[in-house]
Amino acid sequence: MAPPPEWQKRRLTRLCDLVAASLLPHLEAETLPPRQLTREDERRLLLVLSKVNKAILGWSQEEEEEEQRRCESDQEIFSCSGEVHSCSLPPGQHPHDGFGCLANVVSILVGVLGFCSGYVKHSAGNVLVSISSTLIKFDSIWIQFIELVWAAIHAESKCVHNALHSTTDSNNEDITSSSTSITSFMTVLNERCLDISEQTMSSLFRVLHAILKFLKHSDSELKDDFICLSIHHIQNMPSVTFHPLHTGEIVNRVKDSRFGFCNDSLHSGILTGSLLQLLCSLLEQSYLEGTDGQDMYVKLVDIVPKIAASLQEQHDGSKSLYQYLKHKILMVMMRLKPYMQQDCSRIVCYLKLLRQYFHDLLHEPISQHIAKLDNCLEGSPFLLNMVDLVESQDKSTRHLQRQAIYLFLSFSICLSYNRNDGTLQCSCKRDDCLLGHKVQGCSDHCSCSGLSEISDWFQRCYLDMSFDSKSSTDIALSFLALYMEEDDMLFSILLQLFDAPHIFLKIDSMNSTELIGAKLFSSIFDPVHLFHLLLLLLHYDHMVLVDYLISKDVGVHCAQYLLRCLRLVSQSWHAFVDDSMYLTKIEKIDCKRQRTSRDISSARASSSKEYKNGSGCDKEAKNSQKLFLDAKVCLYSLKRTVEDLQKKGLFPYNPKPLLRSLARFEELCEQG
Known part of the structure; x- marks a missing residue:
């Protein structure tokens, strides 16, 4: 009362x-x-x-x-x-x-x-x-x-x-x-x-x-x-609130000794950081629900580019403040993502924003996150020193890179896989021609734009690499290793990559001879192969999967990922059993790319020769069989453990859909 x-x-x-x-x-x-x-x-x-x-x-x-x-x-x-x-x-x-x-x-x-x-x-x-x-x-x-x-x-x-x-x-x-x-x-x-x-x-x-x-x-x-x-x-x-110091004002304040430009820039950065902190809390998914709540959040989508413009004046200032602002802007973008995916003009705008202010994170090599040193003996001083070096890397930078790449791929895949079914609305301006393709409408233009973004990003990151069976797997492994440092983002990006194969189909339907980078991306990040590699990185420890499934933070996303993986495995059973089919596909695409290149490295020629003379094929066949057998043992153990927890009433939610999928997997294994 x-x-x-x-x-x-x-x-x-x-x-x-x-x-x-x-x-x-x-x-x-x-x-x-x-x-x-x-x-x-x-x-x-x-x-x-x-x-x-x-x-x-x-x-x-x-x-x-x-x-x-x-x-x-x-x-x-x-x-x-x-x-x-x-x-x-x-x-x-x-x-x-x-x-x-x-x-x-x-x-x-x-x-x-x-x-x-x-x-x-x-x-x-x-x-x-x-x-x-x-x-x-x-x-x-x-x-x-x-x-x-x-x-x-x-x-x-x-x-x-x-x-x-x-x-x-x-x-x-x-x-x-x-x-x-x-x-x-x-x-x-x-x-x-x-x-x-x-x-x-x-x-x-x-x-x-x-x-x-x-x-x-x-x-x-x-x-x-x-x-x-x-x-x-x-x-x-107004926009002036987010970045009040314009170029003319900066020049005048530098000339006037009564003002301290560095302090003004610092205070402006702190102001932007305080606003972003409030925005992140306002955008908590558990707050406003329903259509009215979504409409309210959509109103904030157009604010982010105005706030991001303040990064320009903070670039040469405090590094910690600059990193904080970038983190908060990326976090706001991630929380606004569900409210903007119906309008591809806004997605295009956010992609431009990522390119303008976060290009250094997007193009930073992912391969540096491979923590595997083949030429080092276990326990050697050299290996220990290298591990210390890896541990001392800037963790905040890796965190920002995870966020930036996740957003970039989410937006690009969303545009690329535009199915013309009315789910995406668009008001963006389109060019008459993009990448040599005549486009018939705005949705076609946005699809080409998304494919072009992915192709350009992938080629800029891996332009000089030859994608034989080992290097393509190393890329996928390093990508997963980057995201395994944060469980919640790991399953978010894995769920997003389920749409990667559709990119390949989209390019084929356009009869395109370009966009080889997008084709390679689509094939290297094949969801069935990524599932194999994830289990490999977890050392086939089914209890790690159980921990993920019962986690309050990532349990739902992990269960959703496993259900989709098991459904895809049942539909692509031969590809899951014989992983060499994936590697052969990579080889074919890379051969097309190499034929269009003026410089073919000797390393690539040597690798191809080894692969063709039979020794490479035998090795890949053995590795493929081992991947399947280890995955089979892991998933069998997962099924038994989840069943035991369910019988004792210790599983936090109903695992029956997951158990049914695991039972179907077991049936397929027994059928040979």
């Missing part, structure tokens, strides 16, 4: 008195920005903020019950219009609806966030989060509080009226503040000379992120309202 209005006013007046009495004197002592603090002033202000925060958190349930009893006994409750309480607002800014208290509290704390002290900003942010927690039971008041925080953010971009006016138009009148009230709040900020800087905006984004975390953990019904409001405000933020 919602508290009575009198109780709401009492809570607001109490907050207003506490914050104004404790913090306003510190704010009025330093009226003009930048607000510098001596060490002693900083210490005193931190003590005051700590006391304010403890006081708000200390309003216990007994105190609330006492206030409830006072309301029931008709005892007078002081409000903003009474003589006892004063909001300490500037003259002429005394609304009588309780909103004045809220505006006063938020404006004072926003002013405290303007002090040049990271400790003070952090403590003031904690107070705002505590205020959110104490107001959350008053739905409409709490939403007004969130709107005021966003109003302060918009104040920096000078676009408050447009952003907040459209909020009032697009939301229910019950949960939004009137434009008059917002204007009144902005007047308070101006009259108190509160200049909202990038650092203040960063702090406010972190406050909103902390509030969202609280809503998530408390499972509050207001979570959806918070997400909708936040998405709307982010959507209405």
Whole structure:
């Protein structure tokens, strides 16, 4: 049951008195920005903020019950219009609806966030989060509080009226503040000379992120309202907010010694990082569900290119901040991916974005992740040194590479495998001719674009390689090894690669003599062969697969992957039993590629000779048979273990579909 209005006013007046009495004197002592603090002033202000925060958190349930009893006994409750309480607002800014208290509290704390002290900003942010927690039971008041925080953010971009006016138009009148009230709040900020800087905006984004975390953990019904409001405000933020330093401004600031460009660039990067952190949390898949939620998330798709443009000014700055921004942008793109795959024009846009800002990650060799040294004895000092070297590689770079390649392949395959069945809509501009092919429509153009992207990427990464049976397997192994460092991404990319064979068919249907790189990609990443290699990398340990299946994070994706693999194996049984069919296909495609090349390496000629004289064929046949036998033993063991766990009631979900697929696999093995 919602508290009575009198109780709401009492809570607001109490907050207003506490914050104004404790913090306003510190704010009025330093009226003009930048607000510098001596060490002693900083210490005193931190003590005051700590006391304010403890006081708000200390309003216990007994105190609330006492206030409830006072309301029931008709005892007078002081409000903003009474003589006892004063909001300490500037003259002429005394609304009588309780909103004045809220505006006063938020404006004072926003002013405290303007002090040049990271400790003070952090403590003031904690107070705002505590205020959110104490107001959350008053739905409409709490939403007004969130709107005021966003109003302060918009104040920096000078676009408050447009952003907040459209909020009032697009939301229910019950949960939004009137434009008059917002204007009144902005007047308070101006009259108190509160200049909202990038650092203040960063702090406010972190406050909103902390509030969202609280809503998530408390499972509050207001979570959806918070997400909708936040998405709307982010959507209405102008581009200048994301990357405020344009070329002309940079030149002027470098010439003017009063400004520190490095600091400006750093603050701009921190601001972008804070916004991206909030965006990632807003895009958690478990938050908004259903059609309305999807429509809300789709609105954010066009924001990412604006934010990504800020990477340009961060390139020569702090490496850790640059890496963080790239990681967060890739994470936002990954979480937006399900909401953009119906419009190939947006996919094309994101592919261009990946090429522009993440090309170094896309074209970094994957083969460096092979942790196999054939010429080293096990346990030798040389091997140990090499292992240490591999371990000391930049793990953050590998993580970013996994994300970038996953997105690139997902988008490219989605475009390439456009089946003209109406699932993809497109509004992108098309050229009259692409790669020598006359295209008949936008969907054909996008298919060619996706195929071209894959072909270009694969040839740039492996242009100088000759794809004999060993090198093609090494490429696939190194690719899997790259993703095995992160289980969740491993099964996501494996599921995506189930569409790889369709690329080969698509190129054949176009009668294309180009796109050899895409054909090689499609064949090397054949799902049946990848299944063999995955089991090989797991050392055929069926218990590792069991751990994947019962994992809370990847269990569903692993089960989905195994089901699709087993279904594909039953449809392509001979290819699974005799893996040399896969290797022969690679040889044929590479021969076509080599014939179009001007320079055929001697290494390739030597390899071909060995393969043709019979010794290579015999070796591959033995390896192929061993792959099948080891996979057979592993999957038999997996079936028995899952059956035992099911009988004991220890399997976390119904494994019957998986057991049926494993039983079918066993039948095929027995049939020979």
